[in-house]
Amino acid sequence: MSLSKRTTTLATSTRHGEGSEGLRPVHRTSVGKGSGGRGGKKKVSKSVRAGLTFPVARVGRFLKKGKYANRVGTGAPLYLAAVLEYLTAEILELAGNAARDHKKRRIIPRHIQLGIRNDEELNRLLGNVTIPQGGVIPNIHAVLLKKKGKKTVSSQ
Secondary structure, eight states, X not given: OOSSSEEEEEEEOOSTTOGGGOEEEEEEEOOOTTTTTSXXXXXXXXXXXXXXXXXXXXXHHHHHHTTSSSOOOSHHHHHHHXXXXXXXXXXXXXXXXXXXXXXXXXXXXXXXXXXXXXXXXXXXXXXXXXXXXXXXXXXXXXXXXXXXXXXXXXXO
């Protein structure tokens, strides 16, 4: 019989005047590991506890399996997940703005490229990153543009 399952047993009645009725079912719940009979608490993930969307436990698992260090503290995956979530939200916001500027509802790699390259800090952070299908930032050097108002004098 398992300790964590609900069991039904038969017991004789012990109350006065009911002893002649015989056996009746009595429901007992066995005590599971550490529950104390009060019912188990629902598990809450580390991400929910921290108020994050990114998976804290998965980031921690990757840190441990990646052998970045011999030991990984409990705060490290939490902090890293928060930073990754912030950067992702920032990039998606800028890419969404670029998509809206081009009257599109779907974000494509071009919009991510435009969002990153037009932001000074993200451009510095991701300066050496190539985004496939991102294209280039439209830019014409000022020297190449024609000057207005001045006429060129032809030498004779």
